[in-house]
Amino acid sequence: MPKLTIEELDKLREKAVAKLRLRESGENRGKVTIHLGTCGIAAGGRQVLTALLVEVEKLGIKDITVTTAGCAGLCSREPMATVELFGQAPVKYVDLTADKIKKILAEHVVNGKTVKDYALAIGSERVG
Numbered sequence: 686m687p688k689l690t691i692e693e694l695d696k697l698r699e700k701a702v703a704k705l706r707l708r709e710s711g712e713n714r715g716k717v718t719i720h721l722g723t724c725g726i727a728a729g730g731r732q733v734l735t736a737l738l739v740e741v742e743k744l745g746i747k748d749i750t751v752t753t754a755g756c757a758g759l760c761s762r763e764p765m766a767t768v769e770l771f772g773q774a775p776v777k778y779v780d781l782t783a784d785k786i787k788k789i790l791a792e793h794v795v796n797g798k799t800v801k802d803y804a805l806a807i808g809s810e811r812v813g
């Protein structure tokens with residue numbers, strides 16, 4: 686994937702924020718949070734966020750919120766993301782890369798199937 690400039694990333698974020706406002710009317714199916722604490726950023730969390738935003742845009746997904754949060758408390762497993770779809774337990778994904786978040790988007794967010802290979806926990810239950 687070509688490297689994005691700060692300006693391009695800002696434009697993507699502005700678009701995402703604009704869509705978020707539109708979605709506040711109730712069409713939202715859920716949320717993907719990329720954890721960007723110091724540890725998440727150091728481990729490549731920004732690249733994971735960028736890949737996710739680019740893919741959401743490419744696939745024309747309009748009913749999911751992409752957001753960021755601080756450290757999820759497991760520095761050694763960063764980059765991490767939490768996928769929360771309404772009516773389902775939240776899933777924490779760990780050791781992410783750009784390719785892994787794209788797979789999570791396609792399989793979990795779009796098709797509703799948890800990617801167990803990358804999941805650390807579903808709700809409060811550990812996977813594996």
Ligand code: FES
Nearest residue numbers: 722724756758760
């Ligand atoms: S910055 Fe990740 S646990 Fe402290």
